[in-house]
Amino acid sequence: MRGRAAECEALRSLIATVQSGSHQVLVVRGEAGVGKTALLDYVSELTSDFRCVRVAGVESDMELAFAGLQQLCAPLMERFDELPQPQREALNVAFGRGVGPTPDRFLVGLAVLSLMAAAANDQPLLCIIDDAQWLDQVSVQTLAFVARRLLAEPVALVFAARDGNAPTLTGLPELTISGLSDSDARELLNSVIPGRIDERVRDRIVAETRGIPLALLEVPRNLSAAELAGGFGNLAASRSAGQLEESFVRRIRSLPADTQRLLLVAAAEPVGDAALFLRAAANLGIPVDALAPAEAAGVIEFGPRMRFQHPLVRSATYSNADLADRRVIHxxxxxxxxxxxxxxxxxxxxxxxxxxxxEAVAAELETSAARAQSRRHRRGGGILGARSNFDIGPGPPRLQGDRRRTSQGRCSSPRSCI
Structure with a gap:
């Protein structure tokens, strides 16, 4: 668990407390991809002497009352007959095992509490609830009810939920997970990239992913060896518009036209060079103040290196722009x-x-290719890579052939021109 020493220690302490006979409740919070599930996996590995039951919320089940609760409790139903009659009847109806009026939620909560306590009589019980924000509301409410009423039972309830979601769990003990430190993020990135990575590319990936482990692992998979070695590809442009977070697209489209054009300048400039950004904005006749609405919306940060809120914002900006607008910006x-x-x-x-x-562009590209080839032989990489990496359009052609093909300008994305 690179960079998670404090979090792992908190989980070890939680398990030790339960092993001593007391209950523990914890809500692990953080944004998507920050490593919540990895921490849940870690705590489950600490509990070889525990009974462990686990459920993960699924968006498609959110409208199905008691769906999450039934999945979590199914392995424990062997202790069902130990419950008081009213609780058995309520749980039977809630889980579709019997017919009757809508069960009293208080009785369902007591039944789940009793079921967990009975299961913990044999050995400590660990209940893991991942993606709690996607559990049906009744299940979340019931589990929060149980979490607040556990007493001396050796039971641990560990939830994972995204920031700003699952408000029913508010007030329970929390462990907030943020991105990795820059040094840990660099180590993680280096561990999944077999070859050389240019320092500027590495630093930009670390900055724009904000140390989110999933983003760090995914972004390099969409980059060629040439790009990682310092190529000028768009670090997120390999994702299509249909794969983008629609909320990012809506936010971008709600901004003023000049703001959107400046965002496109930033998205099309892969190194994030703020000085180059300012010169390009001046060439377009757009005052830099036009970027203010995007900064206020938290879409981008202006500094020595331009940094988007998330790699998907960059992808959304570039992928949803018209080809003619991209050409003007480039x-x-x-x-x-x-x-x-x-x-x-x-x-x-x-x-x-x-x-x-x-012809002039083709000549520039061929000269650039020669320089890149020379660098590649000298240091194992290059800014643009070998000639075979010089796509000038969404498919072939490449630079290895008629020079006219390489200057036809059929670039649908910066990566397709690398």
């Missing part, structure tokens, strides 16, 4: 890039800006 970025200091980046932006065959 043209502004190409014009703003010093050909003496960064000719490869200029060539890449110029290629994305081209709307048709362009």
């Amino acid at each position: 043209r502004a970025l190409a014009d703003a890039t010093d050909p003496g200091l960064d000719p490869d980046r200029r060539a890449w932006h110029a290629a994305n800006a081209a709307a048709g065959p362009n």
Whole structure:
């Protein structure tokens, strides 16, 4: 559990307390992908002498009353006959084992409490509830009821829920999980990338994923070796518009037109160079103040390196822009890039800006390819990679052939031009 020493210690303490005969309740909170499920897996590995039951909420079951509760309690129903008659009747109806009027929720809660206490008579009981925000409301309410009424039973209830969700669990002990520290995030990233990774690319991935482990693991899988070695691909553009979080798309579309254009500038510039961003904005005649609504909405942070709230925001910005708008933005970025200091980046932006065959762009790309090939031989990587990585459109052609094909400007995304 890289970077989770404090969290693991809290879970070990929780288990030790239950082993001594007392109950424990904990709600692990954090955003999607932060590692809540991994921590639940960790605590389950600590409990070889426990009985462990586990349930994970599923969105499709949210409207099915008692669905989550039934799944959690099913392994414990062997102790069902030990419950008082009113509780047995209530639980039978709730779980579809009997017919009758809608069961009293108080009795259902007492029945679940009694069932867990009976199961814990033999050995300590660990109940793990993952994705609690997706459990049906009745099940969440019942489990919160039980959590607040456990006394001397050796029972642990450990929930995992996303930030700002499952308000019924508010007030129970919480463990808030945030992203990994920069150093731990870099270590995790390095552990899943077999080859060389350019420091700028690595730092940008760490910054934009905010150390969220799932994002750190997923983003590099969408990048080529050339991009990881310093290529100018869009770090999130491999995701299609249909795969984007729709909420991000709606937020972007609600912003003023000039704000959206500046977001597109930031999304199209893969290194996040703020100075280049400012020069491109000036080329477009858009005042930098137009970015303020996006900053206020928490979509992007302006600093020495531009940083989107989440990689999916970058993807949403770029993937949902018109091709003509992308070309205009790349043209502004190409014009703003010093050909003496960064000719490869200029060539890449110029290629994305081209709307048709362009001999000058093709020449720039071939020169860039030669430089990249030379660097690759010298240090095992390159800014743009070998010629075979120079797609100029959504499919072939590539640079290895008629130069005219490489300058036709059919780029549907920055990655397709790498």
